[in-house]
Amino acid sequence: MSDFYKPERYLLRTLDPVHVGTGGNRLGRVDLSIVREPGTRLPKIPGTALHGAIRQYAAIRYEKLQCVGSGQSKDPDKEHCKEPQCPICYTFGYLKGQDGGQSGKVSIGDARLLLFPVYSLAGPIWVSCPSVLAEFDIDSTITDNKVKGTIGKEHLNLGWLMLEKEDGTFNLPDHVPPAIKGRAVLVSDKLFSQIVNSNLEVRTSVSIDPETGAAADKALFTYEAIPRAAILWLNVIEDDFSGKFPQEHEMAAKLKHERPLDVVIAGLKLAEMLGVGGMGTRGFGRVRLLNGESQQ
Numbered sequence: 169m170s171d172f173y174k175p176e177r178y179l180l181r182t183l184d185p186v187h188v189g190t191g192g193n194r195l196g197r198v199d200l201s202i203v204r205e206p207g208t209r210l211p212k213i214p215g216t217a218l219h220g221a222i223r224q225y226a227a228i229r230y231e232k233l234q235c236v237g238s239g240q241s242k243d244p245d246k247e248h249c250k251e252p253q254c255p256i257c258y259t260f261g262y263l264k265g266q267d268g269g270q271s272g273k274v275s276i277g278d279a280r281l282l283l284f285p286v287y288s289l290a291g292p293i294w295v296s297c298p299s300v301l302a303e304f305d306i307d308s309t310i311t312d313n314k315v316k317g318t319i320g321k322e323h324l325n326l327g328w329l330m331l332e333k334e335d336g337t338f339n340l341p342d343h344v345p346p347a348i349k350g351r352a353v354l355v356s357d358k359l360f361s362q363i364v365n366s367n368l369e370v371r372t373s374v375s376i377d378p379e380t381g382a383a384a385d386k387a388l389f390t391y392e393a394i395p396r397a398a399i400l401w402l403n404v405i406e407d408d409f410s411g412k413f414p415q416e417h418e419m420a421a422k423l424k425h426e427r428p429l430d431v432v433i434a435g436l437k438l439a440e441m442l443g444v445g446g447m448g449t450r451g452f453g454r455v456r457l458l459n460g461e462s463q464q
């Protein structure tokens with residue numbers, strides 16, 4: 169694979185529940201469900217949501233707030249700066265205007281589940297499954313309705329589900345924190361989806377009527393979220409044939425950014441404070457990058 173087209177893989181740990189809503193799939197004001205993989209029904213953070221957040225946070229880091237967002241505006245002062253020397257516009261691109269558009273140099277994939285935290289009578293555990301590990305080129309096998317791992321003796325009791333242990337071990341990707349590695353278990357793909365969907369965080373909240381400041385009538389609503397302490401992974405592909413990243417830009421030089429991927433990482437790192445997805449004002453959305461340094 170050429171040097172210009174190299175996917176980098178990052179692991180994230182949720183520090184808060186994360187809610188990225190489906191938007192179109194709401195039932196009135198109730199049941200704000202989260203985005204899922206169509207085939208497996210596993211929740212994920214879509215790359216589009218991550219791209220928006222990462223661009224915004226990178227622009228904050230660079231103090232280039234003008235270059236946040238889609239750049240679509242009739243007001244020229246609110247458009248992206250579109251300067252080839254702007255690391256934000258160079259990395260993420262800008263829309264076609266009078267002077268032509270420029271595509272971004274990075275594509276940001278969906279953040280998908282790697283390890284999902286659940287309660288068990290033996291303490292908290294993190295669950296994964298063979299199809300997820302296969303994405304990391306890790307082979308693993310497990311019989312349906314059984315569980316593999318070092319936690320528990322002959323059975324593992326999830327409170328609502330009793331699983332028989334199967335002998336054997338399995339590997340996990342690098343960068344999974346040791347504390348989580350030591351409490352990780354493997355279940356079948358089918359069971360993984362069931363366990364995840366039965367253990368998503370569901371909260372009930374109330375809408376506030378902006379005029380009265382009190383709870384609005386019939387305003388109770390529930391929403392789902394990926395819980396705290398889940399491990400997710402995503403691919404970021406840098407596609408920079410021109411190789412003209414403006415390293416000499418003052419802030420890029422200060423931050424030692426040499427390529428578009430460095431800008432993406434800077435944005436991802438700020439998601440640890442600023443969060444991704446919805447309900448940020450309710451304490452949702454912070455994620456921590458677990459392998460921040462470019463792996464080369």
Ligand SMILES: [Zn+2]
Nearest residue numbers: 235249254257
């Ligand atoms: Zn710009």
